[in-house]
Amino acid sequence: MLGTSAPPSGLLDAEGAQEYAQLSTQAAALVARHLAQAPTPFSGTTPASSRRRVERVDLDRPLGRPEEVLAEVERLYLRDAVWFHHPGYAAHLNCPVATSAVVADQLASAVNTSMDTWDQSGTATTMERHLLSWTAGRLGLPARADGVFTSGGTASNTHALAVARGHALETVGGRLPHDLHRLRVLATADGHFSVHTATHLLGLGDDAVVEVATDERHRMDPDALVAELVRLETAGLVPMALVATAGTTDLGAVDPLARIAQVCRAFGVWLHVDAAYGGGLMTSLRRRHLLDGIERADSVTVDFHKTFFQPVASSAVLVRDAASMRHVRHHAAYLNPADEGPDAVPNQVDKSLQTTRRFDALKLWCTLRTLGADGVGAMLDAVCDLASEVARVIADDRDLELYQRPQLSTVVFRYAPDWLDEDALDEVNRQARRALVASGRAMVALTEIDGRAYLKLTLLNPATTVADLAAVLDLVREHASAAGDCWVDERQAG
Numbered sequence: 001m002l003g004t005s006a007p008p009s010g011l012l013d014a015e016g017a018q019e020y021a022q023l024s025t026q027a028a029a030l031v032a033r034h035l036a037q038a039p040t041p042f043s044g045t046t047p048a049s050s051r052r053r054v055e056r057v058d059l060d061r062p063l064g065r066p067e068e069v070l071a072e073v074e075r076l077y078l079r080d081a082v083w084f085h086h087p088g089y090a091a092h093l094n095c096p097v098a099t100s101a102v103v104a105d106q107l108a109s110a111v112n113t114s115m116d117t118w119d120q121s122g123t124a125t126t127m128e129r130h131l132l133s134w135t136a137g138r139l140g141l142p143a144r145a146d147g148v149f150t151s152g153g154t155a156s157n158t159h160a161l162a163v164a165r166g167h168a169l170e171t172v173g174g175r176l177p178h179d180l181h182r183l184r185v186l187a188t189a190d191g192h193f194s195v196h197t198a199t200h201l202l203g204l205g206d207d208a209v210v211e212v213a214t215d216e217r218h219r220m221d222p223d224a225l226v227a228e229l230v231r232l233e234t235a236g237l238v239p240m241a242l243v244a245t246a247g248t249t250d251l252g253a254v255d256p257l258a259r260i261a262q263v264c265r266a267f268g269v270w271l272h273v274d275a276a277y278g279g280g281l282m283t284s285l286r287r288r289h290l291l292d293g294i295e296r297a298d299s300v301t302v303d304f305h306k307t308f309f310q311p312v313a314s315s316a317v318l319v320r321d322a323a324s325m326r327h328v329r330h331h332a333a334y335l336n337p338a339d340e341g342p343d344a345v346p347n348q349v350d351k352s353l354q355t356t357r358r359f360d361a362l363k364l365w366c367t368l369r370t371l372g373a374d375g376v377g378a379m380l381d382a383v384c385d386l387a388s389e390v391a392r393v394i395a396d397d398r399d400l401e402l403y404q405r406p407q408l409s410t411v412v413f414r415y416a417p418d419w420l421d422e423d424a425l426d427e428v429n430r431q432a433r434r435a436l437v438a439s440g441r442a443m444v445a446l447t448e449i450d451g452r453a454y455l456k457l458t459l460l461n462p463a464t465t466v467a468d469l470a471a472v473l474d475l476v477r478e479h480a481s482a483a484g485d486c487w488v489d490e491r492q493a494g
């Protein structure tokens with residue numbers, strides 16, 4: 001089989017190092033070929049067909065040879081993957097990734113550093129901390145700020161709200177679980193659903209999230225916020241946190257942070273800014289002002305895997321005051337015994353909801369050291385400009401209707417010729433999107449605004465051009481008008 005010497009273990013050790021170098025070259029070449037040649041963003045495979053092919057694999061019968069495994073991965077995964085770098089991909093908040101970050105990701109996986117304690121990470125901990133200080137600095141948070149990398153915006157929001165819960169209970173002298181039912185979290189209807197996930201996990205009631213009204217651009221209305229806070233106070237309820245959003249997922253709306261911060265200060269309410277999407281604005285050369293006021297936040301979520309062009313996962317939660325991390329701190333004798341003072345060992349697990357954790361920060365490190373923050377900011381500015389340009393194309397189109405002028409890099413619109421009524425439009429736009437995904441030729445998202453179906457382009461690829469997107473719009477129009485004809489035929493038949 002493998003000759004007379006001891007068979008290689010298949011593990012990445014001194015003996016396996018050579019094989020690793022060869023295999024990763026092969027794997028990289030394979031991905032490079034698909035990246036260069038992907039004719040469409042998606043193959044259009046269906047869940048049923050995908051299941052048939054995948055479930056045929058007998059996991060109890062290994063292939064053994066790494067080359068065969070790679071070939072199988074190509075057949076099952078790469079051929080039917082969704083390619084975010086393709087100019088026809090414009091569905092969700094997925095970015096084409098920085099090459100330097102991908103290489104860093106491989107590197108961190110190979111070393112397999114774990115970020116929970118200093119004795120499993122060494123300098124990786126210091127590098128992560130340096131990046132968090134840099135982020136806090138860019139946001140304008142004070143020197144006593146702190147933070148930690150997480151697996152995503154959902155985790156970062158949950159973390160921030162766990163800290164806010166501890167802070168609120170401490171402030172009102174409340175106890176767990178006794179006083180949980182009195183806690184409220186304020187957010188707009190455009191805020192991310194993870195706010196609901198988090199309040200649920202944190203044991204707050206089903207009615208814990210209080211909706212704050214927005215203006216016509218879907219930004220939080222600070223006067224409505226004041227009214228809600230007064231109402232809660234009168235009712236004897238405790239506003240545990242206000243979640244402002246810097247870049248809502250659908251419309252890219254940035255809540256007026258400076259005015260909201262003022263209100264929060266006046267009422268003594270924890271201000272969490274969910275900048276999962278808009279966080280990248282901290283590097284923007286022309287749009288940084290949209291984040292004005294974020295420096296007054298008590299906590300902030302930033303998803304580097306959205307507007308910093310990082311591979312999944314890379315996110316961070318920042319807190320204004322390092323001491324507030326005590327609300328999520330637990331000590332284990334075998335891992336991170338309580339140890340304070342100037343010589344304390346820096347254990348990141350002391351402020352993390354995860355224990356074993358990847359060195360995801362290395363990706364951002366390598367990106368900043370390669371492209372620089374200005375390079376990242378220029379790419380974000382480019383996709384925001386692109387959104388404005390394609391919005392103009394849509395506004396000028398007879399059959400398409402622009403919902404609103406874009407605020408960041410999303411464009412919400414629908415196919416809306418005047419011969420279809422509102423219910424027909426919902427159905428036709430849904431069908432157009434379904435047909436488009438099935439064709440694999442372009443990917444756009446479907447959403448609902450004011451109870452109506454809309455299509456959405458989420459732009460994070462700075463290499464995509466207006467012409468690319470005009471082609472995507474042609475496909476949308478083609479599928480939608482076919483669906484519209486069907487609708488009319490069915491009506492006439494029925």
Ligand SMILES: *Cc1c(COP(=O)(O)O)cnc(C)c1O
Pocket residue numbers: 093151152153154155157192194245247248249274275276277303315
């Ligand atoms: C994407 C997003 C999240 C969730 O982040 P994940 O990384 O997907 O968990 C939270 N809030 C906003 C505003 C987002 O756009």
